[in-house]
Amino acid sequence: MASLIKTAAVAVAMRKCPFLSxxxxxxxxxxxxxxxxxxxxxxxxxxxxxxxxxxxxTYDLKGENEAGPEEELKLPTLTKLEAPTQKNEAQPLPPKYDSILNDNIEAKKRDSTYRTFQVLSRTAEKKPYAMARTTPLQLEDEDVSVWCSNDYLGMSSHPKVTGAVIDTINRHGVGAGGTRSIGGTSHYHVELEDTLADLHGKDSALLFSSCYVANDTTLQTLGRVLNAEIYSDQGNHASMIAGINNSRMPKFVFRHNDLDHLEELLAKGDPDRMKIVAFESVYSMTGTIAPIEELCDLAHKYNALTFVDEVHAVGLYGYHGAGLAEERGMAHKIDIVSGTLGKSYGLVGGYIASTGPLIDVVRSLGSGLIFTTSIPPSTAAGAVTSINILAQQEGRELRLRHRAAYNLLRVKLLKAGFPVLDCPSHIVPLHIGDALKATLCMDTLLEKHKLYVQAINYPTVPRGRELLRFVATPYHTPRMMDYLISALDDVWSNLDLPKCENFSLKN
Ligand SMILES: Cc1ncc(COP(=O)(O)O)c(C=O)c1O
Structure with a gap:
């Protein structure tokens, strides 16, 4: 029927043609x-x-418009058309299993590291606020301001980014429909990989469903292919640790940012064996920054490759937002860079960028890439838009406002005597040092003061290093910061937490 209507419409249009008999x-x-x-x-x-x-x-699609009557599709005979009479009840596990699982949960509750998720819907209408309810769907006085989102620059609700996502969904639907090698590679995926390679000044880039998967797959695959020894910073993210362990190659952990210790380990390594040195540029919980140049030079002195996770730096540092290595003019010293689309860029997904052959090996052998559905085309289109915005003047201005915001927050907290960990990045960590107190701080700030900052407990940080991790975006105003500090004052005195003139804790 639809095709008949189309044909009739074309015929009407064609009658305007003076040459057509x-x-x-x-x-x-x-x-x-x-x-x-x-x-x-x-x-x-x-x-x-x-x-x-x-x-x-109208399309002349092969197999679509063949002449002659179409064969009828014969539906299989359905034997069970009626709905089942009983609802499928959830069954408990056998008691032996349940008891082990419950013991584990109890242990987490006992040491206050049991995780609960705060259910908050961040709003695009007024950043950085979030709705604590499902209805009504608009902001109200009781709604909360968010102080810990990794959507550092608010790109997840940038109108051009959301516009690109919506437009691509309308054209191509919501799912990629397959793995990269079986139907899940669209023009958007290719364009995004080209954009990322260009951003980092590398030959090629490769997308993954997250940077957790990118780090795990890349280190695991490369470690095995190169039969390499892997040297890992003690503060590395769980995804890198997983990749290194999964490679089953010899692993050497050096003290956080400690060049002497790394050199000591490298010197003891097998001189005939390939080596990879893996570290992050910005450490996400403590806010420390790696000595990128020195680490790369040291690794190269021992003929090792450098793998650098720039997850908390891409979008935020460097003239084009390519990360800390770009800001320091060191990008060429990094052999493999990994990044996320899920933080500054505001979407989801991860990637690596490197030389053509290296990317080709991970593409061809990495199971975390081969055996999983690729990111939706709409996500890829949104990411290209977001990366391009942050690579241009608008991005540079957002980065300046971001910098002004987190510097001001740090100064205000320090002036008010709060124990802010000393770090040079955009993360503002407030030391608590006790899991229960960190959780109580978070709960009181949320319930009483409508401020959301997540308590960071073990295993994300070592025991005794529990903290509140503050993130200020370009949308957090000085007035909001003053309100936060008065709320923290209240919580601090209620929980009897110490203030200090000159707080110092080796980070
Ligand atoms: C340092 C670091 N690397 C990798 C990841 C994983 O990134 P993604 O969220 O894209 O999986 C994170 C994530 O939260 C991270 O903090």
């Missing part, structure tokens, strides 16, 4: 090739380019 028109109608005629006709094609005549989309 009735016979040709009726032949074209019979052979269903009207739009082909229209495209070839000098008058119609011109009218079409000028937008005077628009033809409904």
């Amino acid at each position: 009735n016979e040709v028109l009726s032949f074209a109608l019979k052979s269903r090739s009207l739009s082909m005629f229209a495209k070839k006709c000098p008058v119609m094609s011109k009218l079409m380019t000028q937008g005077v005549v628009t033809l409904p989309a």
Whole structure:
């Protein structure tokens, strides 16, 4: 039916053509090739380019428009059309299993490291606020301001980014429909990988469903392929540790940012074996920054490759937002860089960028890439838009405002005597040193003061290093900061937490 309507509409449009005789028109109608005629006709094609005549989309898709009656699809005989009489009740596990699981949960509750998720819907309407309820869907006085989101620059609700996502969903649907090698590679994926390679000044880039998967897959695959020894900073993220362990290659952990210790370990390594040195540029919980140049030089002195996670730096540092290595003019010293699309860029997904052969090896052998559905085309389109915005003047201005915001927050907290960990990055960690107190701080700030900052407990940080991790975005105002500090004052005195003039804790 739809195709009949289309054909009739084309026929009406085609009657405007002074060269088309009735016979040709009726032949074209019979052979269903009207739009082909229209495209070839000098008058119609011109009218079409000028937008005077628009033809409904007609396609000569192979196998779609074959002549002759279509064979009927025979539905299989369904034996069970009725709904089941009983609801499928959830069954408990056998008691032996349940008791082990419950013991583990109890242990987490006993040491206050049991995790609960704060259910908050961040709003695009007024950053950095979030709704604590599902209805009504608009901001109210009781809603909370968010102080710990990794959507550092608010790109997840940038109108151009959301516009690109929505437009691509309308054109291509919501899912990629397959793994990268089985139907899940669209033009958007290719464009995004080209954009990322360009951003980092590398030959190639490779997308993953997250940077956790990117780090795990890359270190695991490369470690095995190169039969390499892997040297890992003590503060490295769980995803790198997983990749290194999964490679089953010899692993050497050096003290956080400690060049002497790394050199000591490298010197003891097998001189005939390949080596990889893995570290982060910005450490996400404590806010420390790696001596990128020195670490790279040291690794290269021992012929090791450098793998650098720039997850908390891409979008935020460097002229084009390519990360801390770009800001320091060191990007060329990094052999493999990994990054996320889920933090500054505001979407989801991860990637690595490196040389052509290295990317080709991970693409061809990495199971975390091969055996999983690729990110949706809409996410890829949104990411290209976000990366391009942050690579240009708008991005540079956002970065400046971001910097001004987190510097001011740090100064205000220090002036008020709060124990802010000393660090040079955009993270503002407040030392608590006790899991229960960190959780109580978080709960009181949320319930009483409508401020959300997540307590960071073991295993994300070592025991005794529990903290509140503050993130200020360009949308946090000085007035909001003053309110936060008065709320913290209240919580601090209620929990009897110490203030200090000159707080110092080796980070
Ligand atoms: C340092 C670091 N690397 C990797 C990841 C994983 O990134 P993604 O969220 O894209 O999986 C995180 C995430 O939270 C991280 O903090």
